[in-house]
Amino acid sequence: MFARNRTLRMPTEQEAPPGRPAPAYAVPERHTVLGTALQGPYPEGFETAEFALGCFWGAERRFWQRRGVWTTATGFQGGFTPHPVDDEIRTGRTGHAETVRVVFDPAVVGYRDLLQIFWEGHDPTQGFRQGNDVGTHVRSILFTRSAAQRAAAEETLAGYQQALTAAGYGAITTEILPAERYPFYPASADHQQYLDRYPAGYCGLGGTGISCPAAPARAEG
Numbered sequence: 511m512f513a514r515n516r517t518l519r520m521p522t523e524q525e526a527p528p529g530r531p532a533p534a535y536a537v538p539e540r541h542t543v544l545g546t547a548l549q550g551p552y553p554e555g556f557e558t559a560e561f562a563l564g565c566f567w568g569a570e571r572r573f574w575q576r577r578g579v580w581t582t583a584t585g586f587q588g589g590f591t592p593h594p595v596d597d598e599i600r601t602g603r604t605g606h607a608e609t610v611r612v613v614f615d616p617a618v619v620g621y622r623d624l625l626q627i628f629w630e631g632h633d634p635t636q637g638f639r640q641g642n643d644v645g646t647h648v649r650s651i652l653f654t655r656s657a658a659q660r661a662a663a664e665e666t667l668a669g670y671q672q673a674l675t676a677a678g679y680g681a682i683t684t685e686i687l688p689a690e691r692y693p694f695y696p697a698s699a700d701h702q703q704y705l706d707r708y709p710a711g712y713c714g715l716g717g718t719g720i721s722c723p724a725a726p727a728r729a730e731g
Contacts, residue, residue, distance in 0.1 A: 526590035537696045542703040546581040560653035562607035563632040564640030567704040568713030578619025584697040629722040634684045653689035
């Protein structure tokens, strides 16, 4: 992946670069594996979710391989700078995290199934780090788009914390943030479906090896 920043402190909005009013580069129209639209329109009735779990090259591949996922895209989310570019992200000053957008058919794959991929696909206790990748841009975040998604995120976090604690791990550092407050900015063409074009390319992700127990759904009412 591109050079990693060593920023271990979240920047303030005042410290972030000013950004730009429009994207600085074009984004491919189609997914190289699935053949679907990266930026929409998405099929009616499908859901969208965003996951930040470290280097998005390997993270994106984990999701596009799941049956029921209609499209995936890499991007940046959770920061301050509008329409950031890669060079800004790696400084750590924009506040964004490398993120994967996942559009899925809830009749085929549930959000909790995607949460299992998320939790088991990285070590959520590492803070501003995933393996050898260090910086605020590789921190762990769930961007939720509904009350149901947030409830599932909170419940699975609690369940996975119990499993990790029993295995000797520390506290989960994953943030759960409302997606509507944090725009998703697609990454450049070089970073979309990278491991499809370069199958032997870098992937710094590694899970804990601990299974994530399925948390029970909250009772209605």
